[in-house]
Every structure is written in structure tokens, then in C-alpha cells.
Amino acid sequence: MRILLIEDEVKTIRSLRQGLEEHQWSVDMAYDGDTGRRLALQNDYDVIVSDIIVPGVNGLELCRQLRRQGLKTPILLLSALGETDDKVSGLEAGADDYLTKPFEFREFMARVKALARRPAAVFQAEQVLRMADLELDQHTRLVRRAGKTINLTPREFALLEFLMRHPGKVLSKVEISEKVWDVDFDTGTNVVEVYVNYLRNKVDKGFDKRLIHTLFGQGYILKEEA
Amino acid sequence: MRILLIEDEVKTIRSLRQGLEEHQWSVDMAYDGDTGRRLALQNDYDVIVSDIIVPGVNGLELCRQLRRQGLKTPILLLSALGETDDKVSGLEAGADDYLTKPFEFREFMARVKALARRPAAVFQAEQVLRMADLELDQHTRLVRRAGKTINLTPREFALLEFLMRHPGKVLSKVEISEKVWDVDFDTGTNVVEVYVNYLRNKVDKGFDKRLIHTLFGQGYILKEEA
DNA sequence: TCCCCAACATGCGAATCCTCCTTATCGAAG
DNA sequence: CTTCGATAAGGAGGATTCGCATGTTGGGGA
Structure with a gap:
């Protein structure tokens, strides 16, 4: 307990x-x-x-x-x-x-x-991660923001889950590649950026407060204030 | 109150x-x-x-x-x-x-x-249907047999859900077509048979007791004994 | 202050995978 | 032997993933 x-x-x-x-x-x-x-x-x-x-x-x-x-x-x-x-x-x-x-x-x-x-x-006791009005259930794999259900693809879900497991922490693209894509070398592509963009469209766009923020030259961070 | x-x-x-x-x-x-x-x-x-x-x-x-x-x-x-x-x-x-x-x-x-x-x-209000060691949660859409999680496609899930809602009852292919495929005419194909086969591979194969049975000329039935 | 370049955002599309369903063939029941 | 059911194979269509090319933005140096 x-x-x-x-x-x-x-x-x-x-x-x-x-x-x-x-x-x-x-x-x-x-x-x-x-x-x-x-x-x-x-x-x-x-x-x-x-x-x-x-x-x-x-x-x-x-x-x-x-x-x-x-x-x-x-x-x-x-x-x-x-x-x-x-x-x-x-x-x-x-x-x-x-x-x-x-x-x-x-x-x-x-x-x-x-x-x-x-x-x-x-x-x-089911595994629910929360950040402001965003919630992600690791068990049922359901994501909702402000009560509205959001449909994510498996890869998008994995990325959001990783972000929500480290709220308020700056996550570099290398870290994200390792944990979400399971590659420890530079693929030479911008997959991470592409998927962050996908996530923002589904999770941030149309809601009042943005939760996914860019730290120039450092990575991304999930937090409340602008 | x-x-x-x-x-x-x-x-x-x-x-x-x-x-x-x-x-x-x-x-x-x-x-x-x-x-x-x-x-x-x-x-x-x-x-x-x-x-x-x-x-x-x-x-x-x-x-x-x-x-x-x-x-x-x-x-x-x-x-x-x-x-x-x-x-x-x-x-x-x-x-x-x-x-x-x-x-x-x-x-x-x-x-x-x-x-x-x-x-x-x-x-x-936990919506769980059970039949022997097989369980199907209508809410989380999770299916397990003998504790092992089974991954079903949406159509497969709908078929199994229909079978489990009528345990021990003979279900004709016409009934199944109507309820699971929502067509009230004969498509001239054998979709139902194909999907029953898919289900058997995932739900029955590898387990000791078969649950999905064929009644020749009548339809299918979900029950315990052979 | 301005400019440039690196970092990031985003639109587009190819490759791949999943799901659904059809068809064809083989086996089994009556 | 005829009809019903099982199963293998494969194509259509859509979702997903990812790469590339092209905008857009931030910030350090001249």
C-alpha cells in the first residue's frame, strides 16, 4: 500500500x-x-x-x-x-x-x-498518469484530456507515456530515441520531432494550456505553465 | 439521495x-x-x-x-x-x-x-463475461484465457462477444451475420466460417478444452464440454 | 542591431503492416 | 456423392511509421 x-x-x-x-x-x-x-x-x-x-x-x-x-x-x-x-x-x-x-x-x-x-x-490501482487535465491509463491504454478521449497510435502512446513518466524533466532527443524507439545511435532522421508534432496536434491543439514544450538545443519537457 | x-x-x-x-x-x-x-x-x-x-x-x-x-x-x-x-x-x-x-x-x-x-x-459496473477460464471485459476490451492475454482484432472481438453473450445457445450463421456484421442478407461468402476459424486459432488452440463447437447444419455454440 | 546558421516544425509521400474479406481447395458429415 | 465446414492463400484498403524536403524560429557572432 x-x-x-x-x-x-x-x-x-x-x-x-x-x-x-x-x-x-x-x-x-x-x-x-x-x-x-x-x-x-x-x-x-x-x-x-x-x-x-x-x-x-x-x-x-x-x-x-x-x-x-x-x-x-x-x-x-x-x-x-x-x-x-x-x-x-x-x-x-x-x-x-x-x-x-x-x-x-x-x-x-x-x-x-x-x-x-x-x-x-x-x-x-490501475496505472494512471496525470498532468493537469491530461490523463493516461497505462493499463487500458486510454488517453483523455479535459474528459475528451484522444486516440493515439502505439508509437504516439509510447512517446506520451515516456513524457508523462518524467513530468517537469527535460528529455533530450537521444534519451527519447533510446526509450521510445530503442535505438542508441543517431538514425540521422528527425523521427522524434515528427512524433512530437503528431502528439502536439492531438494532445495540445484545441486546448487552452500547452503541455509539451520545446527547450531549444536541449530537448522537450512536459509541464503546465507556458 | x-x-x-x-x-x-x-x-x-x-x-x-x-x-x-x-x-x-x-x-x-x-x-x-x-x-x-x-x-x-x-x-x-x-x-x-x-x-x-x-x-x-x-x-x-x-x-x-x-x-x-x-x-x-x-x-x-x-x-x-x-x-x-x-x-x-x-x-x-x-x-x-x-x-x-x-x-x-x-x-x-x-x-x-x-x-x-x-x-x-x-x-x-464491471462488464466481464466469463466462460470456463475464458474472460472478456466489455469495457477495457481485454480478453484472457487461463490468465494469458489474447489479442483480437475488432471483428474477432465482436464475434467472441456475441458468442459469450449467449453461452450454451446455438447461434446460426445468419444470426451471427446479422449481429456481428449487421447484414440481413446472404453475402454469398463464408466470412463467418473464416472468422470462427480465426477465433479458434487464438482462443481454443493450445488450451486443453475447446469452447467453440460446430453443430453441423445448425451453427455454432459456446460451451464447456466436448 | 542585424544576419546567418543550426535547431526545430511541418507537409508530403513511400514503405510497411494490419485488418477485413474473398476465393479456392480440401476434408468431413450425413 | 452431395452438401457443409475448415483452412490456406492472397488482394483491397486503411492505418501507421518513418524519411525527406521545405518552411520557420531562436540565438550567437560580426
Whole structure:
């Protein structure tokens, strides 16, 4: 089971992390909201746990953003704020559970397990890569952007899959040739450029934000902002 | 939205019922565990709320029984017992959330809503046809026999899908032409035979038991025994 | 600042592969 | 022996992949 823990309070981190790992959970950490969001979209967790008060994007806003982007992963919010108003606004932001500090680890663990056994998580366990409103299911080989299904050829799919496995990373044409075409020499052609062009026509054209960007002389990169 | 409320304490019933109905929820009531279980299995609720201490089967046991019978509906347990042990055992019995009395109605409502927005029922609709060790997923369009993935062309898939939708039934070539090729006249060719042959090569050849059988002069049939 | 060249984008089309279906031939059932 | 079914072979048409030629753009040097 994979869990993402977004928290900046050292004491809480230590106890939760240790406890989770003793229960055989694989824990990814984020110490601020922005890192948390990136990880949440990039990887496929069974549960996400976030403190409300963290540096950067706070827990409530994080929930809203993730839900707006279609992420279905169960979210458990932690907070020192125990007022009904706080709980209500957390749950209305899209969280699935809300736990007030201080709490016993056993209750935390029981709630995390309850979230993980949801059928949503089972379905999520299929390999879905996300980047903004673009999603690629490695299992069903379905690609969608803003809800609209996109039809890719096998080679186009392989290229997009490679890009989405390394979001925000500059990928040189040599790297792409190696991983997508499986050739480690220069073919002397511009296949990569041709296929990047194909992908842009299908994935970027007609949508508001471009996701595939060129870094002159360096390669290509998949990211959100222009 | 439909909710089942299992509770015997008059005061709680009154406030919850009234509040839920003001939020446009349709409320079914049970005053004891046995009635609750019967209703839960009989009808299709979005959320089930149960007090732990009710006459007859108690809330914990109710959870276990419902889960054992495969019911996926989210369950919220209510209780005056606020100890960690109580919460943990409730969640481990299969509940999805646990709320300690007394609570404010707004928090209760927020938690119920959080449970109701789960995609549970949506994804339950897994469209898989099975025949012996052969399975065909109408949604992902994946076909497997004895765990081995089989690659079919669209036409082959349509033919196998038609056969699997009518297991054990004799299907004449005319019927197959109509349903799979959408032609209601005799094309004068033997397309059906050719495609049955393709299917046999991929689906039957190399496996111990044949599934596609010929009924001379009548048509084809999908069944187990030779 | 301007110019040029390398880097990149893109239109076009050839080669290849996949899918579908037909035809022809052979075997089996009744 | 006649009819029905199995199977091999191959062509039409479309999708896919890739190369090439020609625009277009970025950025470093004069």
C-alpha cells in the first residue's frame, strides 16, 4: 500500500511515518503543499494524508485542486483545529475524513485503512498518469484530456507515456530515441520531432494550456505553465 | 439521495431525520439491527448510518455481516463510546467513518455527504463475461484465457462477444451475420466460417478444452464440454 | 542591431503492416 | 456423392511509421 504524507511538523512526521512503515506501508513525504500536489498527481497512492496547515498551498486548497483535476484518491485531513466549522469546511473541500490532533496512532491507522479499502482505491490501482487535465491509463491504454478521449497510435502512446513518466524533466532527443524507439545511435532522421508534432496536434491543439514544450538545443519537457 | 438510519434513541432520530429531510434526503428508518440489515440488503442506499448500540444485532456485527455479504455501501457508525478502542473496532468491522456522540448536526451532515460522493457504485459496473477460464471485459476490451492475454482484432472481438453473450445457445450463421456484421442478407461468402476459424486459432488452440463447437447444419455454440 | 546558421516544425509521400474479406481447395458429415 | 465446414492463400484498403524536403524560429557572432 502506498501513502502520501503531507506534513511539516517534525514530531508528527516521525511518529506517523514510523508507524505506517511498521504496518508495511510505503510512505512518500512532502513538507509543503506544492510538492504534495505534484506528487499526488504524478504517482498513484492508495491514500493521501495532509495536515491543513502546511507551507505553500494549504490542505483545504490542496483538496479542492486535486478534486478539480479529477483525482479520486481518498484524502484524510489532519488539523489541530477541532471546531465543527473546520471539520465541515475540510469535508466540503473534498476530503474523505478529518482527524483532530492530538489523536492516538491506532485511530489514525484504523481510519487510513478504512479509506484504503474503498472501491475507489481499487479502481485507482490501475496505472494512471496525470498532468493537469491530461490523463493516461497505462493499463487500458486510454488517453483523455479535459474528459475528451484522444486516440493515439502505439508509437504516439509510447512517446506520451515516456513524457508523462518524467513530468517537469527535460528529455533530450537521444534519451527519447533510446526509450521510445530503442535505438542508441543517431538514425540521422528527425523521427522524434515528427512524433512530437503528431502528439502536439492531438494532445495540445484545441486546448487552452500547452503541455509539451520545446527547450531549444536541449530537448522537450512536459509541464503546465507556458 | 437515499439513506438508511438505524437508531433507537428517540431524540437522535428526531433531529437527524428532520435535518436530513431538510437537505432533501430520502430517509428510511430501522429501530433495530435485524430490520436494518434486511433493509440494507433489500434496497440500494447511498449511505447507511447506524448507532452501535441498538436492539437486536448491534452496529459492529451488522457491519461485519453486510460486508461479508459483499455490500459496498458506505457505513457511518454512531456511538456514545469515544475511546480509541471503540473507534478502531468499528472501523475494523468494515465501517467507513465513526462519529462520537454528542456531535453537531453540521459535522454529521458533512461526513454523510463525504461518504455519499464516493464513486463506489459507478465502478462496480464491471462488464466481464466469463466462460470456463475464458474472460472478456466489455469495457477495457481485454480478453484472457487461463490468465494469458489474447489479442483480437475488432471483428474477432465482436464475434467472441456475441458468442459469450449467449453461452450454451446455438447461434446460426445468419444470426451471427446479422449481429456481428449487421447484414440481413446472404453475402454469398463464408466470412463467418473464416472468422470462427480465426477465433479458434487464438482462443481454443493450445488450451486443453475447446469452447467453440460446430453443430453441423445448425451453427455454432459456446460451451464447456466436448 | 542585424544576419546567418543550426535547431526545430511541418507537409508530403513511400514503405510497411494490419485488418477485413474473398476465393479456392480440401476434408468431413450425413 | 452431395452438401457443409475448415483452412490456406492472397488482394483491397486503411492505418501507421518513418524519411525527406521545405518552411520557420531562436540565438550567437560580426
